[in-house]
């Protein structure tokens with residue numbers, strides 16, 4: 001029986017391998033990453049199965065190592081802008097957890113530069129929305145994947161995000177009348193970023209020959225759905241829909257980028273640190289995340305597929321604006337979107353202004369806070 005072509009061409013098979021590898025790492029199972037005859041077994045630090053890792057290390061001709069991202073190395077006391085390895089003479093759970101996650105830990109051994117396999121493993125952890133720290137157990141040159149372990153090529157992981165952005169596609173659409181915006185259509189896209197779907201909420205009938213009001217809104221379960229006081233996302237979401245409905249329509253892109261692209265589990269880990277006094281960006285750094293993991297190239301592709309080339313962008317975030325322009329969407333004007341200040345979100349909003357350059361008006365913030373007291 002000829003089954004060739006059943007998964008598509010070579011590029012489709014490579015993409016499928018990465019999608020499967022993401023699922024494996026999320027389920028705390030190891031994957032094998034290969035490149036030019038070299039191979040390594042990769043274990044995420046999240047839910048590390050020490051039995052399996054120790055068994056793998058016994059098979060391995062060379063010592064295992066831990067790969068940490070630059071953000072985590074900085075927290076460990078090293079001034080780094082690139083990831084690095086730390087040797088693991090034994091798979092010692094306590095030491096690995098300390099180096100990858102403990103708040104006040106310091107580096108305890110020399111670090112060395114990473115190779116392409118290390119980079120690919122870290123990227124896979126980021127794609128899987130687990131903690132970006134991986135234990136690497138090198139295998140003998142030319143090894144096959146041991147006992148049912150999934151194998152994936154390093155280059156396939158490296159190319160994955162760009163490919164996903166390009167291959168995003170519409171998979172469903174329907175009218176969904178909203179309170180205050182009865183003429184609304186939800187257009188669902190598959191691909192892009194994250195592990196779920198992206199949704200374009202088209203309000204009214206925006207004229208694509210004119211700059212269309214557009215908001216790129218990253219998912220925030222706590223704020224959007226539950227009205228969390230820790231951020232202003234819920235207000236931004238509802239105020240934008242209301243504004244668009246009253247001003248000739250627009251498009252809100254609801255993007256699967258919970259926790260600035262780190263995923264809900266890592267966002268809760270960061271919130272826990274924030275409850276102990278850490279700032280939003282420092283808390284992320286403790287977990288190994290840089291200022292912002294999000295990309296917006298796929299969001300630009302969504303707009304193009306909706307026939308939109310020129311926008312009036314509704315955001316305070318300069319990165320979103322630059323990303324649109326870079327992806328070939330004309331940004332004709334900008335509109336700020338600020339929710340209510342609360343005692344609980346004022347530090348978050350000022351951090352975004354001071355550390356990530358968001359155009360947030362401090363006086364307006366303070367006035368809005370005072371007016372609510």
Ligand SMILES: Nc1nc2c(ncn2[C@@H]2O[C@H](COP(=O)(O)OP(=O)(O)OP(=O)(O)O)[C@@H](O)[C@H]2O)c(=O)[nH]1
Pocket residue numbers: 216217218219220221231233236257258259260261262266267270271280284314315316317320352358
């Ligand atoms: N990691 C992390 N993410 C957070 C925190 N608070 C909110 N978020 C996430 O930050 C993102 C905010 O999304 P947006 O409001 O679209 O983006 P923005 O960068 O604030 O830019 P604006 O368009 O000006 O609102 C959402 O994905 C939230 O889930 C936090 O303390 N830590």
Ligand SMILES: [Zn+2]
Pocket residue numbers: 220222223224230231232233234
């Ligand atoms: Zn939020």
